[in-house]
Amino acid sequence: MSNSTDDLLPVGLSDRLPEEAAIATRVMRAALQAMDAHGYDRVRPPLIEFEKSMAERMDGVSPRRMFRFVDPGSLRTLALRSDMTVQVGRIAATSLAGAPRPLRLCYAGEVATITADQLDPSRQRLQIGAELIGADSAAAAAEMVELAIESLKAAGAIGISVDFTLPDLVDTLSAQTMPLDETQIEAVRRELDTKDAGGLKAAGGDAYLPLLYATGDFSDSIARLAELDAGGALASRIEGLKTIASRVGGSARVTLDPTERHGFEYQSWFGFTIYAQGVRGALGRGGTYTIGGSDEAATGFSLYVDRLVDALDSDSQRDTLFLPVGHDRAAAAALRANGWRTVAALSGEDDAGALGCTHVLSDEQPKPL
Template sequence: MTQPDDLLPAGLADALPAEAAAQTRIMRNALDVLHAHGYDRVRPPLIEFEHSLAGRMEGVSVRRMFRFVDPASLRTLALRSDMTPQIGRIAVTSLADRPRPLRLAYAGEVALIRADQLDPARQRLQLGAELIGADSVAAAGEIVSLAIESCQAAGASDLTLDLTLPDLVDTLAAGTFPLAADQLEVVRRELDMKDAGALNDAGGADYLPLLYAAGPFANAVDRLAAIDAGGALASRISGLREVAEKVAQMWPDVTITLDPTERHGFEYQSWFGFTLYAEGARGAIGRGGTYCIRGADEPATGFSVYLEPLLEALNGSGEAADRRLFLPLDHDRQAAARARAQGWRTVAALSEHDEAAVLGCSHTLQDGEVREAASRYA
């Protein structure tokens, strides 16, 4: 019987055998893609000094992190809420002398002190890749392609790629459509909320056309280009077109959209950002884009996917057949080893009372041969 002390805090949950196995499988498949493309895996610690975690990327908030005092150093520590700043730290410290561009991959647990409104989970399994030393169009194209290939290798299908320009308002406010400092954040917020009336009231009338430069990529990017008075966004729009063209050529079944004012989840990205969606998942399965690593002012491009929504998108379709083989007490151990090499999961009897069907085994090893197990109720 479950006792009150057995309950987990809100936003935390156990991954039981089937889910844990699926998470491991899709993580391995995605990491294999990253490895094949030359991305070396690193494993940063769960806990770091608060200042280090918060100081490497623009927009990273310590209020999202669990924090406590280290009894050894008496400094404030934090439990990571995002692994990307840690990869940035590794790149500009321990790997500062490595040739650029530097390709790094990672996978691990992160924790949030508060859940997102769209996702109640406070513990997540994050996987991704970072291309350190480049934030060019070519780098953006490589990272987007890598994110798509990784998600497809994990089993996701019917993907939608939504492109955005995280620094769009800042770029326009600095020249073409100037804004006062106290207007800037208000205009950003109302664009994000898609509230035309509030945007106009905030003095952002020049920005109203951006609300309609969203949707299927081909039409939306043309509408965005028409807004680009003075050519302030010409290079960014050219970059978007190049990335979209590459994706369309490699994966014609991936839907490409554009929402140039989308800012949710893009706290530290610079000129380019993207979100990945998959059929069956309630929200985004991944995000990425270009950014700058503080302390070294080094450009980078990367992406992260979260395995829980990715697993939700699979909806059981990514489950591998569980081939369990029962090993009697007197089984042939060499035959059992050969069976495991062929992909069988073996379950050995511990007593003469153990039965194949009770232990979830469809087959049994008899006289060195794999044979179908008799039903318990036969």
């Protein structure tokens, strides 16, 4: 991104100049095309909604991060969208409540937040995602993980890896085979989050200690998790994870970190984070959840592709045809129809080379400059 406009734009906001803008467009179209091919229909929700409506559907997750302002018309508080998932959930629960399930929707657009991520100063992100509404089975989850991988590959990502997690792991275990009291649950969750073995013991979570080691390469980790699950409380989850891993194992590296909760505050039994080689940080997250404001099960994912855009190379210079003053307009139009990009001289002063042209129209034919 350009540095020269830093003083002209607020912190965390930037222009995509031509080269980067072309990559961003390419990435977005490729991902949307992959989603479309799998039967996902794009919806286009608005930039702005009622704050209350957005916040209610966010399950209390970070509505404070939204840009908010009063609508001079209704005097109600509006918010700039910070997450399109919430908007798609609203559409599924209202306008498309009567559409057959499972309902496949996808979206792409800019979202903005007041506070930037600690590791990422940007306050506007290009979010692309898909939601499978009315299903949260292992088959649904497998479809979504596969689609996330396929979308990113189509967009140009390489060396993709996917990390699985079980967001409601502690709830499930404590309710069945590894009981904890109310106060212990929070402490155990916290210590698992920080992967602090000592803290976990101190919190009365000795039984949970082995979970810290069921982490890493999927096949080893899932075996360790199964050993730990003596009472079978996780049996269906383990089966589900194996189903998903067997579907995606051929197209991405799969790892397991069953206690990872960061970014999965509203997911139910399954969550995943997706990474690509050469791109710092996660490219996206997804999982199973219940749509806020309705009780419908869903599975979805969001990709934040700005860092991928930053990492990708632009197309090599495109052939561009200079059209001199007085050129044959019909010939130029015919060449454009055949895929040529043209730049027409406005006066005799225009210089083909300076304007980035590679060819010049001469005798109705492109000649290399």
